[in-house]
Amino acid sequence: MSDDEKSPARQVITDYAQSHFRYFRTVDGTVYAQRTGHPVARPIRSQGTTGSHRQELMVGLFRDGVGVFNGTALKEALDLIEALALTERVQPTHIRVxxxxxxATWLDLGRDDGRSVRIHPTGWDIRIPDPEEVCWRRTQLTGELPLPAKDTNGKGIDLLMRLCNFADAKTEALAIAWLIGCLEPSVPVPAPFLTGPQGAGKSTGGRMLVRIIEGMTGDLRRAPKDEENMITAVAAGWITALDNLSHLPPDLSDLMCCIITGAESIKRALFTDGDVVRSRYRRPMLLTGIDVGVIRPDLAERLLTLRLERPRVRRTEAELWAEYAEILPVVLGSLLDLTVKVRAVQAETPTDLRMADFAHLCAQLDTVTGFGTLEAYRAGLDDLNDDVIEGDLLAQTVLKHAAELAPGEEVRMTSAEWLHALTALYSGEECRPLPKGWPTTGKVLSDRLRRIQPTLAARGVLVDWGRTSAARYIELSRQAPPPPPEQQPAF
Incomplete structure (x- = not known):
């Protein structure tokens, strides 16, 4: 064959690539490659240590005897493939769930063969998902999970709780509800805060919960120093677990709220003047610590307190994790069995809680097991409200003022008048100095009241804003106690 009859190298590479891989784009324009019949997708521009598509293509060309090509031919072929893929339909990629x-929902087992778990209200099974249905994206944080065991009769849950040091059965039920919630990609779940005395095994318990979903390589990490590093860590895995927190600065608290319920970040794309990179994220979180100090009200509504106690008998790390690795297939199988049962039942959705989806999940779990999970969730939120009030002198002062009102009584004043009244009430006759951070203007007071409004409402104190023809006002009132339940006539 003459040189004129030979196909250019870029054409050979392009033909091979299109016959062995499927190319598509995501909503942000990133082009991914997916080997035919395999659910794992790789961005074609990635040079990551988890394996790039360029490396995958080079190996395939060599092993199939097509040839070894220089970098210029590969670059030209990939440029053409990327341009062609931008005309294909949009399909999302997913990490872990x-x-x-x-x-149905899917759980990525992180295996090279692509086998995953399909979870449906009618049951679960292990199979390789259709690439048109699920495209997995993997990173260095994507660990491998064992094949879950079938027909466990729920014993895996008991084995797990025997290794953890949860304080009571209600705490165990909340931990189980959170694990089930982590298997649902479209529902936000509150972040468990594992707390207890020193030596209660908070970090170990956190790792055990995380590794049920993330595999034995899943671990806890220190809180990143800035928002960009936090978002990078969140985007690379499914569960973000922060260990040994001693305080929650306002910026980190706000960022956690965004991660738990979902948000989007935008930054400039590298080596461009005006192009941007969008990062959308909503991930389960887990926190451990003895005390994080003052908790902001918006984060308190997104937390799930799990209390641990010190074990009576200590075991070595080697013994503990060897047993955990042995029971993990049974634990995962039991969790999947319970998840199927929970999704198959109907339950009333509580309408008074911020995390309504998780509250509904708790109600479903109670229907299946009778654990009393929803009651425990409400009690935990009530305790967190107490923590918020104890750390907020303004909230304490507002409650003190409201205690003087009759049930159902309403008081309207401007923000400046409220500031004067609350400041006088706090200072008292002894004229106590105002604490650091006390509102200095009516506008600041109004903003602070908006932040603590849900906490005050949980204590029966309602705050509302309105306007008259003369000025804006803030209205404070005490809820009337609910009427006693009607007595059933005795027969």
């Missing part, structure tokens, strides 16, 4: 067809 993904929605599927017909109400």
């Amino acid at each position: 993904a929605p599927g067809f017909d109400g």
